[in-house]
Amino acid sequence: xxxxxxxxxxxxxxxxxxxxxxxxxxxxxxxxxxxxxxxxxxxxxxxxxxxxxxxxxxxxxxxxxxxxxxxxxxxxxxxxxxxxxxxxxxxxxxxxxxxxxxxxxxxxxxxxxxxxxxxxxxxxxxxxxxxxxxxxxxxxxxxxxxxxxxxxxxxxxxxxxxxxxxxxxxxxxxxxxxxxxxxxxxxxxxxxxxxxxxxxxxxxxxxxxxxxxxxxxxxxxxxxxxxxxxxxxxxxxxxxxxxxxxxxxxxxxxxxxxxxxxxxxxxxxxxx
Amino acid sequence: xxxxxxxxxxxxxxxxxxxxxxxxxxxxxxxxxxxxxxxxxxxxxxxxxxxxxxxxxxxxxxxxxxxxxxxxxxxxxxxxxxxxxxxxxxxxxxxxxxxxxxxxxxxxxxxxxxxxxxxxxxxxxxxxxxxxxxxxxxxxxxxxxxxxxxxxxxxxxxxxxxxxxxxxxxxxxxxxxxxxxxxxxxxxxxxxxxxxxxxxxxxxxxxxxxxxxxxxxxxxxxxxxxxxxxxxxxxxxxxxxxxxxxxxxxxxxxxxxxxxxxxxxxxxxxxx
Amino acid sequence: xxxxxxxxxxxxxxxxxxxxxxxxxxxxxxxxxxxxxxxxxxxxxxxxxxxxxxxxxxxxxxxxxxxxxxxxxxxxxxxxxxxxxxxxxxxxxxxxxxxxxxxxxxxxxxxxxxxxxxxxxxxxxxxxxxxxxxxxxxxxxxxxxxxxxxxxxxxxxxxxxxxxxxxxxxxxxxxxxxxxxxxxxxxxxxxxxxxxxxxxxxxxxxxxxxxxxxxxxxxxxxxxxxxxxxxxxxxxxxxxxxxxxxxxxxxxxxxxxxxxxxxxxxxxxxxx
Numbered sequence: 001x002x003x004x005x006x007x008x009x010x011x012x013x014x015x016x017x018x019x020x021x022x023x024x025x026x027x028x029x030x031x032x033x034x035x036x037x038x039x040x041x042x043x044x045x046x047x048x049x050x051x052x053x054x055x056x057x058x059x060x061x062x063x064x065x066x067x068x069x070x071x072x073x074x075x076x077x078x079x080x081x082x083x084x085x086x087x088x089x090x091x092x093x094x095x096x097x098x099x100x101x102x103x104x105x106x107x108x109x110x111x112x113x114x115x116x117x118x119x120x121x122x123x124x125x126x127x128x129x130x131x132x133x134x135x136x137x138x139x140x141x142x143x144x145x146x147x148x149x150x151x152x153x154x155x156x157x158x159x160x161x162x163x164x165x166x167x168x169x170x171x172x173x174x175x176x177x178x179x180x181x182x183x184x185x186x187x188x189x190x191x192x193x194x195x196x197x198x199x200x201x202x203x204x205x206x207x208x209x210x211x212x213x214x215x216x217x218x219x220x221x222x223x224x225x226x227x228x229x230x231x232x233x234x235x236x237x238x239x240x241x242x243x244x245x246x247x248x249x250x251x252x253x254x255x256x257x258x259x260x261x262x263x264x265x266x267x268x269x270x271x272x
Numbered sequence: 273x274x275x276x277x278x279x280x281x282x283x284x285x286x287x288x289x290x291x292x293x294x295x296x297x298x299x300x301x302x303x304x305x306x307x308x309x310x311x312x313x314x315x316x317x318x319x320x321x322x323x324x325x326x327x328x329x330x331x332x333x334x335x336x337x338x339x340x341x342x343x344x345x346x347x348x349x350x351x352x353x354x355x356x357x358x359x360x361x362x363x364x365x366x367x368x369x370x371x372x373x374x375x376x377x378x379x380x381x382x383x384x385x386x387x388x389x390x391x392x393x394x395x396x397x398x399x400x401x402x403x404x405x406x407x408x409x410x411x412x413x414x415x416x417x418x419x420x421x422x423x424x425x426x427x428x429x430x431x432x433x434x435x436x437x438x439x440x441x442x443x444x445x446x447x448x449x450x451x452x453x454x455x456x457x458x459x460x461x462x463x464x465x466x467x468x469x470x471x472x473x474x475x476x477x478x479x480x481x482x483x484x485x486x487x488x489x490x491x492x493x494x495x496x497x498x499x500x501x502x503x504x505x506x507x508x509x510x511x512x513x514x515x516x517x518x519x520x521x522x523x524x525x526x527x528x529x530x531x532x533x534x535x536x537x538x539x540x541x542x543x544x
Numbered sequence: 545x546x547x548x549x550x551x552x553x554x555x556x557x558x559x560x561x562x563x564x565x566x567x568x569x570x571x572x573x574x575x576x577x578x579x580x581x582x583x584x585x586x587x588x589x590x591x592x593x594x595x596x597x598x599x600x601x602x603x604x605x606x607x608x609x610x611x612x613x614x615x616x617x618x619x620x621x622x623x624x625x626x627x628x629x630x631x632x633x634x635x636x637x638x639x640x641x642x643x644x645x646x647x648x649x650x651x652x653x654x655x656x657x658x659x660x661x662x663x664x665x666x667x668x669x670x671x672x673x674x675x676x677x678x679x680x681x682x683x684x685x686x687x688x689x690x691x692x693x694x695x696x697x698x699x700x701x702x703x704x705x706x707x708x709x710x711x712x713x714x715x716x717x718x719x720x721x722x723x724x725x726x727x728x729x730x731x732x733x734x735x736x737x738x739x740x741x742x743x744x745x746x747x748x749x750x751x752x753x754x755x756x757x758x759x760x761x762x763x764x765x766x767x768x769x770x771x772x773x774x775x776x777x778x779x780x781x782x783x784x785x786x787x788x789x790x791x792x793x794x795x796x797x798x799x800x801x802x803x804x805x806x807x808x809x810x811x812x813x814x815x816x
Contacts, residue, residue: 030594031575042470043516048471053347056379056382060378102593106600106604107603107604197799244791244793245792250516251519252517307743315741323646323651325618328651349620521788
């Protein structure tokens with residue numbers, strides 16, 4: 001990655017490929033998010049399939065283009081399916097995204113599941129700062145999961161997660177994306193304060209990263225998914241500031257993204 | 273069924289009865305679709321209840337007017353509930369609809385569940401062409417599930433499914449409905465290209481067929497449900513072409529269907 | 545509770561506190577409702593978390609501000625989680641709401657689960673008249689669950705439920721709230737005839753009662769949640785009378801409630 005301009009062009013190309021290829025994306029996700037995640041993937045150009053039982057996990061992961069695993073409301077069947085599908089994805093070198101929802105000391109069971117899944121080397125790990133700090137904390141830090149970290153500490157900690165994956169994404173008011181290929185951190189801006197008021201937006205973002213991973217490199221895919229969400233959130237908020245209508249407008253904007261909107265509204269920069 | 277006009281009148285009468293009777297419809301469906309299916313049934317005039325555990329399946333099927341079974345994200349508990357409810361429906365001669373989501377070689381577990389459910393003789397089997405071909409393929413055809421069939425081959429194959437049910441419906445750009453009573457195939461037109469961009473529309477259509485089966489014959493019910501969706505899709509698309517707002521408009525149109533819209537927009541014909 | 549004016553002021557204060565404190569509310573709820581319940585809680589100012597597995601139920605209930613248990617589509621894992629979380633809530637004197645969806649003779653399994661949960665003394669029990677009558681019927685009445693009761697009989701029966709909880713709420717065209725503290729029944733008016741045409745509105749109301757219980761007394765919380773829904777339903781219906789757009793407008797109104805709307809539209813009175 002030599003220049004910001006180059007990265008911007010790659011993001012646009014990734015979006016075009018997503019529309020052309022409509023990759024099949026398997027989502028093992030929670031029952032709160034599953035309908036929304038499927039609709040977001042469809043709106044963005046991908047083809048979702050929520051196969052989450054252990055009896056079909058292997059044969060299905062063998063045919064998909066990418067995999068998203070989200071442990072929001074895990075069941076024992078989903079736990080088994082996640083293990084099988086993650087292992088299959090690794091064996092076949094298919095990209096997969098790990099979204100460790102709620103990772104931390106209070107939710108120990110899912111956190112152990114996530115720890116086990118790390119052995120299958122996710123392509124991308126995404127979460128909010130709290131989840132990512134907790135996940136980092138269990139891998140080399142003695143700080144408690146509730147410690148307040150400043151930005152540079154967050155990045156230092158998150159960079160440790162790169163021992164387990166190709167790319168790390170931290171969602172927040174600004175989003176931060178870290179990778180091996182570059183010492184630089186990529187910041188994505190845009191979005192709106194209303195996105196956290198809709199459930200499952202983070203879950204859908206994880207699935208969208210997986211979809212983009214099917215058509216481009218992990219880093220470009222992760223940036224492209226965050227840009228897709230950031231522009232849609234910004235343009236939807238320009239239309240309406242109430243949560244019900246924002247939710248409709250956000251889906252409209254995810255669907256109607258195009259080259260012109262990407263060129264005009266993409267806000268990414270390298271930091272540190 | 274002697275004339276197209278007669279069939280159109282039956283569809284209008286079926287819609288009126290659905291509004292008057294608000295039949296209780298049990299849905300054993302997937303976690304992606306369940307909220308949407310319930311909302312579609314409510315909007316169309318039926319009364320949904322998503323009872324899908326094996327401990328209550330028998331007693332509940334005994335009191336419902338119709339049953340919809342959809343194996344989109346099956347669990348072992350749902351598998352047991354589906355067997356019990358399908359058997360109960362058959363014993364009590366209650367109509368039930370089978371929606372073999374994802375049927376095919378890649379998803380063998382659910383496909384076996386579907387095969388087992390066929391013994392309880394669903395009233396209607398519905399799916400897209402790919403699912404119906406796969407289902408047919410396992411019952412009398414040596415062709416692989418991925419074979420590309422021309423239209424007449426699709427109909428020849430689908431007609432074999434009539435050995436297992438009263439009525440077969442194949443969804444697509446145009447919908448096709450086959451039955452025993454007539455050598456003719458009924459084609460339903462309308463809808464919009466945006467419907468496949470919303471998850472669970474097929475699942476909801478299956479449930480709506482079940483609802484209509486509670487108030488009329490299987491053939492009229494199947495045609496009526498497809499007409500209900502086709503008109504709503506067409507009128508919603510006339511209002512908006514973006515997916516978020518289309519989704520809202522589609523629900524509005526499902527809800528506000530009336531005799532005038534049915535008379536003006538119903539597009540059905542006999543083919544072959 | 546000495547005056548209606550005082551109660552109205554308490555409701556306004558409760559709404560303000562909900563916005564300020566954004567209490568964390570655990571919901572063990574059904575797969576039909578979970579996305580909608582989470583979105584309603586977010587729109588109303590609370591912070592939802594749908595933790596419903598038995599392995600995390602105890603540790604999570606220990607950190608939440610309130611708990612909502614809804615047995616709409618129970619699984620065995622949810623059954624175990626519900627027992628653990630209800631017991632934990634009782635031990636720690638945290639408020640919890642029981643929503644006995646579908647309680648009655650036809651759905652015996654869930655009804656037994658609900659019976660077992662009563663030992664942990666829910667703070668509030670809510671449901672429609674049919675569910676509440678059935679629940680009452682199994683505790684001291686020999687009448688069948690399908691008996692038709694007049695209003696005074698409903699209240700007499702429902703008041704028996706107060707042996708098990710602090711507050712009882714019966715939803716309908718008008719809502720009725722009973723408590724120990726007062727011989728009076730509180731009636732809440734407003735809403736719209738379209739609310740029953742959206743699935744999961746009752747489930748979301750139960751979760752919202754739990755959220756309000758985290759910031760005020762059980763009685764005020766129950767009244768405030770019903771008022772919040774009643775005003776939003778009434779104002780949404782004034783904007784649109786079709787179900788898709790009403791659903792969007794209802795979410796907008798839940799989100800944009802404020803002191804002025806509360807003062808202008810709150811409709812509560814004491815009866816009998």
